Amino acid sequence: MGEGAHEAAPPQGAPHMPGDCSIVSRGLTKRFRGGQVAVDDLHLAVPRGSVFGFLGPNGSGKTTTIRMLLGLMNPTSGGCEVLGQAMPAGLAAALPKVGALVEGPAFYPYLSGEANLRRYDAADPTADPRTVTGRVGVALDRVGLGAAAGKRYRAYSLGMRQRLAIAAALLGPRELLVLDEPTNGLDPQGTREVRSLIKDIAADGTTVFVSSHLLTEVEQMCTHVGVMRTGRLVAQGPIAELRGGHAPRVRVESPHPGQAADVLRGLGLADVRTGEQEVTAELGGLEPERVCAELVRDGVAVRGFAVTRPSLEELFVGLTGEGFDVDG
Template sequence: MTTGAGDHSIVTRGLTKRFRGGQLAVDDLHLSVPRGSVFGFLGPNGSGKTTTIRMLLGLVAPTQGGWDLLGTPMPGGVAAVLPRVGALVEGPAFYPYLSGEANLRRYDAADPKADPRTASRRIGLALDRVGLAAAAGKRYRAYSLGMRQRLAIAAALLGPRELLVLDEPTNGLDPQGTREVRALVREIAADGTTVFVSSHLLAEVEQMCTHVGVMRTGRLVAQGPIAGLLGGEAVTVRVETPDTAEAAAVLAGLGLEGVRTGDGQAVAELGGHAPERVTAALVAAGVAVRGLAVQRPSLEDVFVGLTGEGFDVDG
């Protein structure tokens, strides 16, 4: 077993998947997902995210490499580990004419380890946890997209789970549905469950996750706490002023680096300087300041810096 595997819900070692015809979908993946984290598995469509998830859950055999789930080597530990893992992969599938509760009853009945005598209690707890208790008797076809995603997460939570794997849980949702799923993920993580969220939406991951792994064309190009990844990027100060040359001179005089001007702005890297000190120096020098903004790096900035390209940040 990998050293420190007990501190991680997912560890992969050189995980690789090559399909027939030579297509390399996942290339030498070394992934570490800390226990208790909300881990955003990020990348454009086609970057290898879903293939990785299918390998982790034992749905697709890797070409080479190994992995642990919840500290147990796989695939040998599938029977023991998967009952502790909930998953939503490639969208929910339910009967449209049945109620949410009736659909969950069919999911629960398919679990050979589930005690039918306690099914009602499990289903009630799962519906309550995702905020659908009041809509339990409503037909699935009448559910909104956000409600459908929450029901799918309820199906994944019918038993006690230490790890929840969600593949694009906000895909196709309107802003309200997206907020609902985001809040639910945070609540589940607060209860101690590790949540592994695959997404191509950078803005969503930035708001929801504590850690992130970035995929590009089958390879992992970065991973770690979001705060650490963002902390490596420069914070900039932008001064809107008609006196761009004078403002640039003040910024340079304060010791700020990367000073440049253009489009009615003077811009520089803030570094360790306090924004209020910069403002005071500009005013003292007689610079007509129309606006001053401190711009902190986003996850999109980090991704562009790593790969030289961006992808969908809004959906």
């Protein structure tokens, strides 16, 4: 499945993968004891420099996939590459360039934000202890916590705590940032803070891989998306292409929807649906101006006329057969 592909079901065999990717998986599969399949034949391609939303209902296999990508769990079959390194063999070469936040941050509540980051930095065998002050300061400034560096963690808001966790993932230069449900449990203000931060990080050229079950979150900050359903990838590609690949519909508001429906059928429009005060149909290849003109010419009282495409919510619910949390 290529970068712009958006099939409703995965193709058979290994698809073509774009060359410039931060993450690639081929046939990645994880089975647990008892035969439970958590991830099934996953072919994933995350373009370098993208903000990639890994979207799916809870339990669809997102966290298991992330664990395999980061070498925290071995796949049953298939394989993956992170920053050009085959995993898990390439862990030592890839992970120093990867920042990750999986299943929530863990910090000491009575230590300050700066002191907590110093402890994180000390656990990194590749970090030079002589330059820790500079690294911690840069990380705190990057997430907007420079002024709160000396404040105890327990006094941080939810959004500040999540930003500190992202700062811990950014203590060194990173080419890839992996975030598992980064706004889970946050209030609206905290969600906005983290969303803005992710956009800023991506603007610096870092690839950001974000798993989420929140549709609004993905729609507002991601350039690309992969959609999971019960362990299988059912679609992936740029968000604009996924939305654009579905036929536009015309919606006509009229006090005489039956009459309007007859005109639309006469024009050859498909899937004509009549409501109490409106009628909708697939526009097909007709110009919307012609459709509107024909309605008026046939004496239909047109109170409103619009061309719409399926919302991301409608698209993804259709792909997965399950509901999504729209706002969280």
